[in-house]
Amino acid sequence: MIRRFKNCLSLSALLLLFTFASLPAKAQTITxxxxxxxxxxxxxxxSKPLTLADLKGKVVLLDIWTFGCWNCYRSxxxxxxxxxxxxxxxxxxxxxxxxxxxxxxxxxxxxxxxxEFKLKHPIMMDNDFSYWNAxxxxxxxxxxxxxxxxxxxxxxxxxxxxxxxxxxxxxxxIEYLLxx
Numbered sequence: 692m693i694r695r696f697k698n699c700l701s702l703s704a705l706l707l708l709f710t711f712a713s714l715p716a717k718a719q720t721i722t723x724x725x726x727x728x729x730x731x732x733x734x735x736x737x738s739k740p741l742t743l744a745d746l747k748g749k750v751v752l753l754d755i756w757t758f759g760c761w762n763c764y765r766s767x768x769x770x771x772x773x774x775x776x777x778x779x780x781x782x783x784x785x786x787x788x789x790x791x792x793x794x795x796x797x798x799x800x801x802x803x804x805x806x807e808f809k810l811k812h813p814i815m816m817d818n819d820f821s822y823w824n825a826x827x828x829x830x831x832x833x834x835x836x837x838x839x840x841x842x843x844x845x846x847x848x849x850x851x852x853x854x855x856x857x858x859x860x861x862x863x864x865i866e867y868l869l870x871x
Contacts, residue, residue, distance in 0.1 A: 721844065724751075724837045725825035729815050736802055738813030741785070743841045750868040751837040752784045752861070755823065757791045758804040760831040762850035767808040769853045773862060774812065781839070781869055786814035789823045791831070834861060838868050 730740045754770060756763035774784050786805075790796050796818045805814060817823055826835065826843075836845040845864050851857045 721838075721842045724753075724835070724841050724843045725822065727815055728819075728821035728825060729817065733798065734816045734818075736786075736788075736798070736805055736814040736816065737811060741813055741815075743837075746783065746785075746837070747841060748781065748839050750782045750839060750865055752782070752865065753826075753835040753837065754784055754786045755789060755826070755828055755831060755833040755835070756786060757789055757795055757831050758801060759791050759795055763832045764808065766832055766851045767810065769851050769858055771809055772853055773858075773865075777865065777869075782865060784812040786810060786812055787817050787822055788814055789817040789820055789828075789831075836861070836864055836868060838871065844868060 724743060726743055727741060729735070730742075732740060734740070752770075754766075756766075758764075770784060774782075788795075788801050794800065796816075798816060801814070801816060804810075815822065826833075830848050832849065832851075834847045834851070835843055838844045845861075847857055847861055849857065851861065
């Protein structure tokens, strides 16, 4: 747990070393996104359980977060704004709540935080880290872009704010994938 906590807190220092995934890149490696690892209704908030097939034809932003991570909290206003701006354009956000601490496994607390931060998109609770591990993820927050065919196309790390460099990169990548 301490290692994961340090990952969240020290994320800013690591961003300069680890951020990648500028689209468009024709030589970019394309891999299939892993299927969601939780299919029971209790593991999903704001939605019935979803599969990648349910999202085919849409560009998906996966938001890997946990409710104890301030970097995640600070990114929600940008994400909510972007979600509103792209509504009806073939874009969706799927949250993946992967808890850092044991108290973050509580579904009711995740629901309360989703309401507090006005997160209306589907959220999969990944209490066993199975999706985190399938993505080989290491940080909160991390954003993955999935194209209309279900391929992972980009990954971005760290706190993001409207208009900052990372937000512009992510949004340009989404627009590129929407136009494909």
